[in-house]
Amino acid sequence: MRLISSPSTLARWVRAALALGGLALLTGCDLNFWTMKGHQSTIDVDGPVAKAQLHVFYVTCWVTLVIFLIVGSVLAYAILKFRARTDADEHAEPPEQGHGNPLIELGLIGASVLALVIIAIPTIEAIGYTYDVPAEDKATAFEVNATAYQWWFKFEYPSEQIAGAGPLVAANELVIPVGRAVHINLRAMDVIHSFWVPKLAGKVDMIPNRGNFLWLKAETPGYYWGQCAEYCGDSHAVMRFRVIALGPRDFNEWVNRQTAPAREVAKVAAADQPKAQFASYRSDWKRNEKGWSPEFELNPFQGWQAQQEPDANHENPALIAQGRALFQSKTCFSCHVIRGHMVGGSGAYPDLTHVGARSTIAAGLLENTPEQLARWISHPDQVKPGNKMYATGYIPNNIKLTPDDVAALVAYLRSLK
Ligand code: HEC
Ligand SMILES: [Cu+2]
8 A cells, every 4th residue: 555655656656557558458459569570560661652651640740849859958958957956945925927029929929830831732732642543543543442341341343353253353352463553342231331451551541332432552462451440330340350461363363263153172082081181160269369370470461361272182172062062051052142153142241252262261350270260150250340240140050160161161162273
């Protein structure tokens, strides 16, 4: 109790707690406090849109730093110079008060206007530049539609039409060509969400029944973290996505694979093939625990690239065929499209035609490994609170999966490269 006996010690404890809390928050955001680097750093950015926005931030910072130094020094000077030195000082009458000095007042107004103008010029410039694709980039711009659902993202590529199926559709991973302006139409199907890839561009809201858009450009091939930035319900905090920027050749290859129908795996006698390598998900995984391995965290771009290739040596065609049948009998197909394999699904749920080629599942929450897939489909409710797959599918359809079912479904989903 002695520790908080006086008000000033209490104040010291409160300050220490606040400082610790702030540090914990910063590390929670996975931003390095000293280098300002991190998956979602707005200080360590790529591409002209994010750079223009960062420039405005720095201009504002410098101007306010100068103001802080001037006001701070005057304040410090006054505090030291006019402090009470003796007991008599402390009880003395206040000195005669001044009543305005036109020169100082006009000077301060002038200085404030100047500071605002210095900030306003680059701000207005950046607003104009970041609003829409600039004229010189229009000809080569790439168009994408992004639609937000509680709690995942759908990406449509209007320029990549598939005969009889409309535009190419993917979920939660937006693949874009590097060095080209990307114009993204933003839509929402239920509530207001917000589209934010901190390293590439500032956030823009996705509003039901109201078209919105933004543009961005990646200059370096890579893997960028995105996040819904407008509170949208139970799983808002884990409504994420990724942007993967690829060079022209890789991008074309990706489009070719994605526009093809779901992969077929030739049937071979089950006895010749390796057994499933896992029975179920790890029961010691906690709710919402981070879903990726240290290797993936270290180089997710390589992880994503490795995920594109089918791993024919470790596939079990009989198990895959079993999984494909289960996908139908367990009613998964009533929500999810697997183009070319079965008729069903609707645009309102993640397209799974090439789910095996994604690096993450459940909207960027879990790394797409066999174990995490097993974890997701056996207990979606334990991973993502309120998710619609569980609430509107598993509960009403009474979907129950045995460990064998899970192994077969995982083998099937993994084969969909
Ligand atoms: C009621 C519709 C519905 C049913 C039935 C359903 N799902 Fe889903 N599924 C969803 C929704 C919605 C999501 C997105 C959840 C989220 O991320 O919030 C999803 C996500 C997924 C994902 C992750 C996709 C990604 O890229 O993030 C996989 C894999 C999946 N479901 C597999 C299955 C399997 C296997 C079954 C059958 C056992 C099934 N689903 C049944 C609606 C459904
Ligand atoms: Cu959201």
